[in-house]
Amino acid sequence: MSNSTLDKSLTSTSPVRAVAGSFALCGFTIAMIAGWGAGNSIDVIVIRALFSLFFCLLIGLFTGYFCLSAVGDYLKSYMSARPVPDSNVEVEDIALEIRTKREQQHPTAKKINN
Numbered sequence: 523m524s525n526s527t528l529d530k531s532l533t534s535t536s537p538v539r540a541v542a543g544s545f546a547l548c549g550f551t552i553a554m555i556a557g558w559g560a561g562n563s564i565d566v567i568v569i570r571a572l573f574s575l576f577f578c579l580l581i582g583l584f585t586g587y588f589c590l591s592a593v594g595d596y597l598k599s600y601m602s603a604r605p606v607p608d609s610n611v612e613v614e615d616i617a618l619e620i621r622t623k624r625e626q627q628h629p630t631a632k633k634i635n636n
Contacts, residue, residue: 538590542582549578 553574557567 538583538586541586541589542579545582545585546575546579550575 550571553571554567557570562570
């Protein structure tokens with residue numbers, strides 16, 4: 523993965539939205555169940571659940587951006603510590619090198635053709 527591809531994937535907001543949406547739906551659900559369990563009226567339950575949804579959405583956005591930033595920093599440090607060398611070596615060249623080494627190690631081995 524090149525650095526430009528990594529930068530594009532790290533600026534995507536879809537993971538942040540997914541985290542925020544999950545937080546919001548969990549907050550809404552918990553508020554609905556807690557309000558129902560407490561015996562509140564439906565209008566109080568729904569209003570409190572909507573406030574909870576909005577508040578949890580904000581917390582989820584913050585958490586999502588924080589996690590995205592942390593993962594991005596880790597990936598950048600990982601990639602800089604382990605660079606992939608640019609090379610024009612073809613697969614056939616590698617296969618030929620492996621065959622040559624095998625033949626040198628086992629000169630009496632017979633080649634089987636099907």
